[in-house]
Amino acid sequence: MQWLDDTRAFMRRDQVFDIVRPVASSGRVDTRHGPILYLEDVTVSFDGFRALDALTLYIDDGELRCIIGPNGAGKSTMMDVITGRTRPDNGGAWFGQRLDLLRMDETEIAQAGIGRKFQKPTVFPRHRVVENLELAMAGPRGVWSALTARLDRSTRERIDEVLEEIGLADQGRALAGQLSHGQKQWLEIGMLLMQNPRVLLVDEPVAGMTHQEMDRTAELLTRLAGRHSVVVVEHDMEFVRSIARKVTVLHQGSVLAEGSMEEVQSDPRVIEVYLGE
Amino acid sequence: MTVKMTPSGSATDLIPLAAHRRILHGDLGGKILLGLMAALIVVVPILNLAVPSDSPMHISTYAVTLMGRYLCFALLALSLDLVWGYCGILSLGHGAFFALGGYAMGMYLMRQIGDRGVYGDPVLPDFMVFLGWEELPWYWLGFDQFWFAALMVLAVPGTLGFVFGWLAFRSRVTGVYLSIISQAMTYALMLAFFRNEMGFGGNNGLTDFKDILGFSISAPSTRVALFVASALALALSYLICRAIVRSRLGRVVTAVRDAEPRTRSIGYRTDRYKVWVWTVSAMLAGLAGALYVPQVGIINPSEFSPLNSIEAVVWVAVGGRGTLFGAALGGALVNYAQTLLTAWLAELWLFVLGGLFVAVTLFFPRGLVGLLRRREGS
Ligand SMILES: Nc1ncnc2c1ncn2[C@@H]1O[C@H](COP(=O)(O)OP(=O)(O)O)[C@@H](O)[C@H]1O
Ligand SMILES: [Mg+2]
Numbered sequence: 207m208q209w210l211d212d213t214r215a216f217m218r219r220d221q222v223f224d225i226v227r228p229v230a231s232s233g234r235v236d237t238r239h240g241p242i243l244y245l246e247d248v249t250v251s252f253d254g255f256r257a258l259d260a261l262t263l264y265i266d267d268g269e270l271r272c273i274i275g276p277n278g279a280g281k282s283t284m285m286d287v288i289t290g291r292t293r294p295d296n297g298g299a300w301f302g303q304r305l306d307l308l309r310m311d312e313t314e315i316a317q318a319g320i321g322r323k324f325q326k327p328t329v330f331p332r333h334r335v336v337e338n339l340e341l342a343m344a345g346p347r348g349v350w351s352a353l354t355a356r357l358d359r360s361t362r363e364r365i366d367e368v369l370e371e372i373g374l375a376d377q378g379r380a381l382a383g384q385l386s387h388g389q390k391q392w393l394e395i396g397m398l399l400m401q402n403p404r405v406l407l408v409d410e411p412v413a414g415m416t417h418q419e420m421d422r423t424a425e426l427l428t429r430l431a432g433r434h435s436v437v438v439v440e441h442d443m444e445f446v447r448s449i450a451r452k453v454t455v456l457h458q459g460s461v462l463a464e465g466s467m468e469e470v471q472s473d474p475r476v477i478e479v480y481l482g483e
Numbered sequence: 484m485t486v487k488m489t490p491s492g493s494a495t496d497l498i499p500l501a502a503h504r505r506i507l508h509g510d511l512g513g514k515i516l517l518g519l520m521a522a523l524i525v526v527v528p529i530l531n532l533a534v535p536s537d538s539p540m541h542i543s544t545y546a547v548t549l550m551g552r553y554l555c556f557a558l559l560a561l562s563l564d565l566v567w568g569y570c571g572i573l574s575l576g577h578g579a580f581f582a583l584g585g586y587a588m589g590m591y592l593m594r595q596i597g598d599r600g601v602y603g604d605p606v607l608p609d610f611m612v613f614l615g616w617e618e619l620p621w622y623w624l625g626f627d628q629f630w631f632a633a634l635m636v637l638a639v640p641g642t643l644g645f646v647f648g649w650l651a652f653r654s655r656v657t658g659v660y661l662s663i664i665s666q667a668m669t670y671a672l673m674l675a676f677f678r679n680e681m682g683f684g685g686n687n688g689l690t691d692f693k694d695i696l697g698f699s700i701s702a703p704s705t706r707v708a709l710f711v712a713s714a715l716a717l718a719l720s721y722l723i724c725r726a727i728v729r730s731r732l733g734r735v736v737t738a739v740r741d742a743e744p745r746t747r748s749i750g751y752r753t754d755r756y757k758v759w760v761w762t763v764s765a766m767l768a769g770l771a772g773a774l775y776v777p778q779v780g781i782i783n784p785s786e787f788s789p790l791n792s793i794e795a796v797v798w799v800a801v802g803g804r805g806t807l808f809g810a811a812l813g814g815a816l817v818n819y820a821q822t823l824l825t826a827w828l829a830e831l832w833l834f835v836l837g838g839l840f841v842a843v844t845l846f847f848p849r850g851l852v853g854l855l856r857r858r859e860g861s
Contacts, residue, residue: 312748316749316750324748328745329742329745330738332737333734333738341731347751349756353732355731362495366495397749
């Protein structure tokens with residue numbers, strides 16, 4: 207029983223209570239050895255089916271990485287593991303060298319600096335666009351600070367800036383639920399920008415976008431790399447080609463190939479997976 | 484004069500600078516509610532105390548007390564709307580917080596009786612003498628002081644709310660399951676309070692009150708004062724709720740209502756927000772109960788009845804969930820309708836109430852307020 211476990215955890219004498227434990231902060235992310243994300247031997251099974259099968263993957267600090275793979279390859283599941291939504295049966299996941307993602311919960315991971323855009327765009331439908339951005343904004347997340355929070359000038363300017371950047375300047379007042387699919391995608395990216403995380407996980411960002419919108423997304427994501435580490439999952443090959451420096455191909459839950467777009471595209475195994483079905 | 488049409492720098496104005504600034508901005512219903520309370524506070528005492536009783540303008544003390552009770556129900560509905568309308572937690576046990584606030588006040592009123600009870604014991608309430616108890620149980624200590632009782636009116640429901648919320652929300656109990664355990668909570672409390680050993684008067688509860696703060700509880704002026712206190716409490720609580728829902732905390736809470744996993748994924752500990760709002764709501768419900776008890780003159784375990792909590796949900800639904808003032812309106816109006824109808828429909832009332840709930844759910848999901856707004860919009 208959960209309550210029983212909670213009580214036991216509460217009674218343990220060899221540890222401090224959650225409330226007084228310092229929240230893992232992005233300042234503690236240690237990337238001296240290069241990678242900012244380490245996934246090692248990660249296995250996730252759903253009723254015996256291995257969605258991730260001993261997946262090992264490293265993402266360097268500041269890099270822009272594209273992850274491709276057929277439907278069901280485990281791309282979204284990988285993001286679930288990194289963000290603490292799904293616990294793997296096996297393996298390790300580290301944020302920098304020191305933060306063990308498997309020992310942190312979803313909120314801690316988000317606060318530590320990993321932001322995510324979901325495959326199915328999820329915004330707060332009954333909040334206005336500006337309010338969605340406000341809620342995502344980096345800053346204290348406590349109840350009392352939320353009660354007394356006020357919106358200062360610099361924050362307002364930041365929100366306006368992001369609105370401009372995601373092309374929703376005219377939609378600021380609209381309810382997020384009324385946006386089109388593509389606009390919701392943009393709003394989610396905008397929420398990521400407000401969160402200002404070290405790592406951005408972006409799941410299928412251009413689904414439902416026009417070519418023009420795709421180009422802007424590509425430009426935006428390339429601009430973000432360097433300041434942030436960006437991991438993009440995408441189906442659209444043209445889009446991937448337009449942004450990718452390094453591509454990882456996932457297949458049946460593990461890495462099939464890794465390298466530049468040209469290398470990956472000429473890899474016979476990749477060709478087989480993509481064309482042989 | 485130039486009209487600013489630039490898209491930037493305008494939309495963020497929608498987010499209030501700080502919650503306490505211009506708290507009623509754009510809130511017509513709230514202004515009406517507060518205006519009404521102000522008017523009642525001025526007019527009702529005059530019409531009851533200053534206008535002679537043979538004048539057609541006179542309001543009887545009975546009517547004043549009745550209205551005071553409606554205001555208490557409005558406050559209970561308001562507290563329920565805070566958790567249900569804004570945080571999406573459907574409580575079927577808010578009557579428990581109301582009753583606990585009522586009991587805290589009742590204990591104070593019992594101790595005010597002093598040696599004027601049937602058995603004339605200077606300290607022990609009658610029912611304890613009757614049970615053959617020698618001394619006051621420890622948890623009755625302090626209730627002879629009004630300030631202590633007033634504190635307990637908030638602290639007892641607040642503590643129960645906090646503990647319940649902490650256990651339930653941390654374990655991620657939501658939806659129907661949460662509604663059911665909240666109902667179980669009030670039911671369990673009802674059974675407990677029925678027992679004589681609990682020391683709260685068993686199934687008779689607490690009654691035969693004499694004084695409050697030294698004033699006779701049945702005197703018209705006291706009744707009027709209680710009415711005014713209820714109106715003030717409703718107005719103040721409305722402002723508190725409004726400040727909460729207008730703050731960023733309010734926006735987080737509605738985000739939890741609409742998409743809790745998403746709220747968690749941007750770094751909010753949603754369980755803490757829920758516990759906080761739930762606790763505040765429990766305290767407001769307790770306040771409503773505390774004002775209710777001196778006006779009806781009795782508190783007994785039937786106040787914990789699961790049916791009471793369900794009725795409160797109907798009030799909120801009828802008035803308009805997620806609007807605060809609509810809920811308050813529903814609390815007062817439905818009870819007024821009940822008073823009118825019970826004269827000739829006493830047994831049928833629950834069917835009427837049930838029918839009302841079904842009708843509202845099917846035809847006006849936004850309640851009376853939604854209906855009014857639609858009228859206004861068309
Ligand atoms: N919660 C779940 N329960 C059962 N199976 C799941 C669950 N989530 C994902 N899967 C399965 O795991 C596989 C990988 O899914 P996913 O990570 O969403 O793939 P994609 O690469 O298309 O994002 C799919 O076959 C999917 O059906
Ligand atoms: Mg996917």
